[in-house]
Amino acid sequence: xxxxxxxxxxxxxxxxxxxxxxxxxxxxxxxxxxxxxxxxxxxxxxxxxxxxxxxxxxxxxxxxxxxxxxxxxxxxxxxxxxxxxxxxxxxxxxxxxxxxxxxxxxxxxxxxxxxxxxxxxxxxxxxxxxxxxxxxxxxxxxxxxxxxxxxxxxxxxxxxxxxxxxxxxxxxxxxxxxxxxxxxxxxxxxxxxxxxxxxxxxxxxxxxxxxxxxxxxxxxxxxxxxxxxxxxxxxxxxxxxxxxxxxxxxxxxxxxxxxxxxxxxxxxxxxxxxxxxxxxxxxxxxxxxxxxxxxxxxxxxxxxxxxxxxxxxxxxxxxxxx
Numbered sequence: 001x002x003x004x005x006x007x008x009x010x011x012x013x014x015x016x017x018x019x020x021x022x023x024x025x026x027x028x029x030x031x032x033x034x035x036x037x038x039x040x041x042x043x044x045x046x047x048x049x050x051x052x053x054x055x056x057x058x059x060x061x062x063x064x065x066x067x068x069x070x071x072x073x074x075x076x077x078x079x080x081x082x083x084x085x086x087x088x089x090x091x092x093x094x095x096x097x098x099x100x101x102x103x104x105x106x107x108x109x110x111x112x113x114x115x116x117x118x119x120x121x122x123x124x125x126x127x128x129x130x131x132x133x134x135x136x137x138x139x140x141x142x143x144x145x146x147x148x149x150x151x152x153x154x155x156x157x158x159x160x161x162x163x164x165x166x167x168x169x170x171x172x173x174x175x176x177x178x179x180x181x182x183x184x185x186x187x188x189x190x191x192x193x194x195x196x197x198x199x200x201x202x203x204x205x206x207x208x209x210x211x212x213x214x215x216x217x218x219x220x221x222x223x224x225x226x227x228x229x230x231x232x233x234x235x236x237x238x239x240x241x242x243x244x245x246x247x248x249x250x251x252x253x254x255x256x257x258x259x260x261x262x263x264x265x266x267x268x269x270x271x272x273x274x275x276x277x278x279x280x281x282x283x284x285x286x287x288x289x290x291x292x293x294x295x296x297x298x299x300x301x302x303x304x305x306x307x308x309x310x311x312x313x314x315x316x317x318x319x320x321x322x
Contacts, residue, residue: 001026001288002068004096006061006075006084007052008032008039013274014076014284015042021284029068031061035320052080058087065096072291074099074248074268081106081267097291099200099247101267109265110155113182122242124235125261127254128185133175136183137168150184151175187254187261193221194236194251195269195276197283201295203246205237207283208301209276211309220271226279226307233301235260248283275309 003018005011008030018028019042030043033051040046047064050057065073073096075084085103092098100106108115112129119126128145130136131154139145151174152162161178164186165171175181190212197207210232211224236251239262250270252263269283276283280303286296 001072001292002029002070003027003288003291004029004031004061004065004068004070004073005039005043006031006073007077007080008043008046009037009076010039011076011269012039012042013277014269015039017274017277017284018288019044021282021288026071027068029064029070031064038316038318041316041318052077052083058083058090062090062094065091066094070096072097072099072287074287076268078110078266078268082110085267097200099287099290101246101249102244105243105245106267109267112152112184112264113154115265116184118243119262122239124239125259127187127261127263130183131181133171133183136171145185148186150186151181152184153178154180154182187256187263189254189256191263192227192232192253192255193224193270193272194232194253195273195281195283196236196240196245196249196251197286198240198246198249199286199295200246200290201293202297203241204299205240206286206296206299207276207281208233208236208299209279209281209303211272211275213272214308221275221309222311224272224275224309226275226303226305226309228301228303228305232260235262237299248287272309275307276303278309279303279307 015028015030027044030040030046031049032040035048049060073091075081084098085100085106088098113131116126116129148164148166150162151165163174193211193213195209199206210227210229212227213221213224215223248269250266254261254263281300
């Protein structure tokens with residue numbers, strides 16, 4: 001049972017968790033375009049591969065799969081997820097199970113405006129959003145929305161180019177400097193990250209972990225605290241079922257008063273997933289079971305409240321082939 005993790009970067013913990021759960025029954029193979037990606041060196045075996053936009057990228061990955069008898073594959077970076085989802089059948093044809101949602105769901109996650117519209121169509125609370133700047137100004141005059149607002153790329157990740165604007169001048173300047181932006185209502189309530197696994201065999205939600213975010217850095221959770229919330233768990237199960245997600249997803253949710261607003265979905269391991277694993281929500285094991293043909297019947301969501309995750313810096317020394 002060999003697992004291939006693509007674009008590992010600095011996600012050492014994910015590599016370590018899969019090695020632990022395989023427990024000698026298979027190996028973890030990692031790839032990255034840079035030989036200075038630290039997580040490569042926690043894997044049992046690693047490859048330096050072309051950039052994901054190279055013409056021969058998928059063929060290179062398929063070759064690695066065949067040579068190493070890989071049975072499951074997943075990626076850890078947003079730009080690669082659509083590529084992997086689009087190529088899903090190519091991997092299935094060579095006996096490899098991609099742990100990812102279908103292409104349509106993945107693509108929707110990276111169009112923040114269309115994603116917001118889908119939420120509304122399915123009857124979920126959605127954050128008021130605009131791609132028409134003039135419509136935003138009209139609603140502003142009517143008092144339907146107020147400053148401050150977020151101005152952000154319609155497509156993007158890691159909180160890149162997200163700005164808080166408090167005046168028309170700031171909004172106009174941001175739209176003048178950048179293209180394909182949207183305006184979104186500022187949410188001032190608590191923000192939560194929810195790690196979810198949807199069984200790729202049964203299509204049922206089999207793991208949920210909720211953490212309240214305390215500190216963020218570059219779009220990734222640095223400090224958080226575990227909470228149990230039955231209402232939010234029920235909402236998440238309903239949401240992922242109606243959306244048709246599969247595999248591992250990371251959901252951002254805001255709470256305003258007694259109402260929850262789903263903000264974004266990342267169809268991959270979130271940066272804060274180590275919090276869930278260390279609290280007992282073992283998604284790598286669920287993935288390994290699925291690849292082995294085992295489907296989990298019961299949902300795994302039992303963990304203690306008030307367990308804090310505190311990230312800190314570490315380092316490794318490696319000697320490259322240069």
